[in-house]
Amino acid sequence: MPLLPLLIVAVVLLAMSLRIAQEYQRAIVFRLGRYTGTRGPGLYWLIPILERQQTIDMRTKTVELEQQETITKDSVTIKVNAVLWFKVINPADAVIKVADYNKAVYQLSVTALRNIIGQNQLDEVLRERAHINGALLQIVDAATETWGVKIELVEIKDVEIPESMQRAMAREAEAIREKRARIIKAEAELEASIKLTQGAQEMEKSPYSLELRRMQMLSEIGIDNNTTTVIMLPSDFSAAAKSFSQMVTSQTATPKE
Structure with missing residues (x-):
């Protein structure tokens, strides 16, 4: 009979010493204040009274700065x-080397964010976010490596600039667009002038081409509902009419015998 109470006590102590860690958890075990190892995942046991544990979550955490x-x-x-x-990634270092790794990572990230923004101009902050x-x-990953923490990703979420600067940037963007439009228009006019010059040179080589072009212009004018129609006569007709007029004038001026 005296063995029954001892057996009961042993069973109770054994039940109290059993622990279960989830797949994403690790237990940092201290025996009389000294680190003895990392336990888990799964079932493990601790020496009652002599050992204590601190559980660490190994999953990726998201923190909004x-x-x-x-x-x-x-x-x-x-x-x-x-x-x-x-x-x-190293639960022992996360417990032993830093008092609160969550707070430490947060404060370090905030400080690094302020410092790196101060090293870049506004245009770089807006255009080169990936860099x-x-x-x-x-910067943050190098500092947290000794704490057993791995920084997986950092993303600038939003950049808020003063309203006066927004208006100035809008005026600058409008001026750039206007400049680009003027350059494109000037290039188009230059190209058109080159093409017109080439066309004129080709027509100059053949009078028939010039006359055909004049006839085409007349047909294009006739398409529109215009009240005035301009008829362009060939230059040969104009020269012949001028010569005929001069001949008639000379004959009229000659006195009769």
Whole structure:
């Protein structure tokens, strides 16, 4: 009979010492304050009273960095927020080497975001987000490696600029579009003038081509509902009429004998 209470106590202690870690969890075990190993996933047991554990989630975490007001390299005040994805790859370092790795990663990311924005001009922040994201990822990942944390991705979510700067950028964009339109128009006029010059040179080689072109112009004019029709006579007709007029005038002026 005296063995029954001892058996019951042993069973209770054994049940109390059993632990279960999920597939995405790891248990950091300390025995009398010293790190003894990482347990899990699955079933494991701890020595009652002598050992304690701290469970770490190994899944990827998503953290939204609060909006930061910072100044770019060209002295423009903007507001930027970003999203961070990270996970623990070494649970022992995440527990032993840093007091709160979640808070540490967050504060480091915010500081790095402000610093990297200050190293770039506003145009670079707006156009080269991929480059800035990559640089920010390298900075944060290098610092968190000793904590057993892997930074998987950093993305700038939104960039808010002052209204006065928005109006200035809109005017600049409009001026650029107007400049591009004028350049395109000038290039088109230059190309058209070159083509017209080439066409005139070809017509000059053949009088028949010139006359055919005049007839084509007359047919094009006739298509429109115009009240006035301009008839262009060939140059030979004009020369012949002028010669005939001069001959008639000379004969009229000659006195009769």
